[in-house]
Amino acid sequence: MTAPRAGTDDFLLLVDVLPEGLRSAVRALPPTQVLEVVMDLGRPPEARLVDRVVRLREASVERVDLEQVLARVAPPGEDNRAGIERTLHRVSAIRNRQGRVVGLTLRVGRAVFGTIDMVRDLIGTGRNVLLLGRPGVGKTTKLREVARVLADDLGKRVMVVDTSNEIGGDGDVPHPGIGGARRMQVSRPDRQHDVMIEAVENHMPEVIIVDEIGTAAEAAAARTIAERGVQLVATAHGNTLENLVLNPTLSDLVGGVQTVTLSDDEARRRRTQKTVSERKAPPTFDIVVEMVGRDEVLVHGATAEAVDRLLAGKAVGGERRRQDPASGRMEVEAAALASVSSEAVTPREPSGAVGRVAASGAGVSRQASTGAVGLDASRVSHPGAREDGRGFSLERGVEHPTATGARPGPGEGSEGARPSTGESRGHAHDAELLGAGVGDSPRASHGATGTVSRAEEPGTSSRFASSVSGEASQGHEPPPARERIAVTVVEARPPRSTRFATRPSEDLEAPPVESRGPTRIYAHAVSRDVLQRVLRDLPVEVRLVSRMESADLVVTLRSRANDPRMRRVVAKTGARVEAVKRNSSAELRRALRAHFNILEGVDEEEVREAVEEVERAVEKVLSDSVTVPLEPRSPRVRKLQHRLVSRYHLEAVSHGREPHRHLVIYPLGAEVDAALAEETEGSA
Known part of the structure; x- marks a missing residue:
């Protein structure tokens, strides 16, 4: 390299x-x-x-x-x-x-030569590739080199749709930087989509190169080209895959997003709300490459799976690749695919692996520092093949093994060779931290390392195979020595969180854990989206959870407050229940403000002191059965104290006149009626 x-x-x-x-x-x-x-x-x-x-x-x-x-x-x-x-x-x-x-x-x-060494193995697979990055990061430079490599090195019929003459240069004769690729100029920028279709219909290309897809018409033309069996390599503006999904104009490039309403049975099976976001169609581009910098990329080798994980609130994953511009050495990091969850769990060993490439050649082989588990490289997809799973419902899926998360083969029954997908999921809760920004705990990967091989032949795929054998060979010949690159396995970074992290992770099963940190809230019979919007406006640290057993607070409708299952869970976990009359933002806001003791226009420190005073007084009343007077407070704060006292089934009566009016808390069985009568006479 x-x-x-x-x-x-x-x-x-x-x-x-x-x-x-x-x-x-x-x-x-x-x-x-x-x-x-x-x-x-x-x-x-x-x-x-x-x-x-x-x-x-x-x-x-x-x-x-x-x-x-x-x-x-x-x-x-x-x-x-x-x-x-x-x-x-x-x-x-x-x-x-x-x-x-x-x-x-x-x-x-x-024309910079050698800039696509980090993604060269992806270009020759025949699959559609989208380069994603901010302006000035070098997308067009890499796209120009892609055209040259495909035309000169791989011998394909390449047609460049050059809207502003950036790829092939100005003039009628293309720049030598695109090699033997042909170039079609575009008379006006708004005709780029027409020229894209014209290139396919008139010139029989095997590959179409397009720079800066930016309109809905161009996105539709790209899908048409992809469905005609022509490989498409293009660029688009956007920092991450998440930006592309959130862009309504370009989201069709990765399958698009639609909102669907689930049946009651399906919602219960998934343990989620009835309205969810799902991928609408197969993605136009099979591979998305996020250009982090000129010498660093993040590769999503299966766009469909990455988008599904993003919409499900999980870590998108991907393979991070870096290249030293001076020596050409490449570093490969397989990102962890653990669910994006802010639930507090016991820290474990992180999953994922970082490979440091130390030899030349486009084929990659990863050798683990320990263990003898191997991945079979014979299962290679054909050119133009799309990802698995054309059912676009985001249902509970099987975790696909990463480059280091291999499944043990026959005879590999030891615990150290098992993948982390099952065990780490068993102790995690899918949740969203609202306003707090709590990070994710790393998931476990107990030594699931091995040797990954890629086939390096023009026109064939080099995706990582997923079958595992007890020995490295098991009847399959390893790739030639010139195509093998040694890799040292080191710790990978934790997955990044996304704004889709509010979606529950349906494949998580876990027993309830002790409440700590932000309050965990479960939406029962109320709209999760409405509840989420209300919580974002409140100055409290909370998180939405997808399982009632994990909640500290259950928000439900008054008509569903006696639901038997909810009552059983609440009785077991000790969670509080807030019932609202209607499923509206006003009702939810009122109930949550009351629950979290939020008073607008009142000093937060005063509210905190009043709450602590009530808690100390209630404890004394319950333990010693004595009457406890409180400090004088404003009417709004006294109303809050009344509400807090009523939670313990005690009585509180206001005594005195403003500004010395205060509450007196009475024990169970006290003569409260006499106190009320005395207070009424005093007020008169």
Whole structure:
């Protein structure tokens, strides 16, 4: 594996279009560090480098400077972009309301070779690949190298749909950076989807390359291409897979999201609310690559499974890959696939493994530091094959083994070789922490390590196989030595949480644990979504749980307050029950404010002192059977104290006049009527 390399000969062609006074200043900069030159009318020109910004001169940019640059490049199109013949440089214009150019951005374009070593094994599988990342992270650079590798190294018929001439450069002759790939230019940006379909219908490509899918029409064209059996490699803006799922315009690229209503039986079987979000269709792209940085990516090898896990509130997982830009060494980290849960559990050994690649070649083999469990590499999917599971219901699924979570084969009956998917799930609760941000506890993986092999042949898949044997070979020949890369297994990072983490994890079974930390709330016969919105507005640390046995508080309808199952669970766990008359946000807000002793306009410290005073007084009344007077309080605080006392089936009577009016708590069997009569006479 070699370090990425790039030529800088074209850089001087971009310098030549600058005004005379700026050329010498730009030539003095290191060519490999320059990203773009910015010229705004009335401001000093600047050169933006990788790690800093350099002012090229103190004098401001004048209109004549902008006109000189525009005269040396092609006229800007409808997308306000122009280029330099047979180069990858881009000149973008900023116009005022009258259409006159008032600013220019001269972006340096480079054909960097060797930038796709981290994802090269994915490109040759014939599966659709989507590169996801923020602007400027290098998506187009990698896409250009993908076109060259597919055309020159793998010998495929590649067609590049080049909307702004960023991939193939400006002019009628494509830049050598795309190799033998053909290029179709797009007359207007809004016709990109038409050209995509035209490329498939007229030119019989095996691979279509598209940059920046950004509209619903382009997403629909991408699905059409994928269904016609043509491999599609494209880019889109977005930091993570979650951003793409939440984007209503582009979510169809990963299957789309729909809201479905479950039957009562199905909701009980899943132990969730009746309205859930599910994936709508098979994803257009089989693989999603999140570009974290220029030398780091996060690979989701099964988009359908990743989206399903995201919508179910679980960790998305993925394989994190890093490459040293100097030496070309690659580091691979298999992310843990434990459920996203903020439930407090006993810490265990973390699952997942990090592999540090130390040899060259595209095929990858991982050798564990301990154990002799192996993964069979013979089960390789065919080109164009999609993920398993075309049923798009997010039901309780079987945990798929990761690169390190292998199942023991025959004769591997020891506990140390078992995967963590069953045991770690047994002690976790799916929940959401609202406003507190509690992290996830790592899940267990008891030494489930082994050797993973990938087949490296053009046109075949290199997905990790999932079958496990007692020995490394078991009748299957290992890949050639040049395709094997040694990997050292180390600890992996815990899964990141997502905004979908409120969804319950249906495959979790656990006994109730002691309440600690934020209050755990279960929605019984009330809308979980409405309850969630109400809780977000309250200044309390709570979490929604999916099992009644795990709850400290059960919120239910008054008509369902005598539900036998709920009463049995509450009697067993000691949880409180708050009953509301209607399933509305106003009713839920009122009940929860009362439960958590929230008084608007009253100092929080005063409320806390009043609650603690009542608790001490109630304890004294119950233990010593004496009457206990409380300190004078405001009417709203006294009402709160009345409510707290009533929870213990005691009586409290207000005595005195404002501002010295206070509560007196009476023990069971006390003459409260006489006290009430005396208080009534005193008030009169």
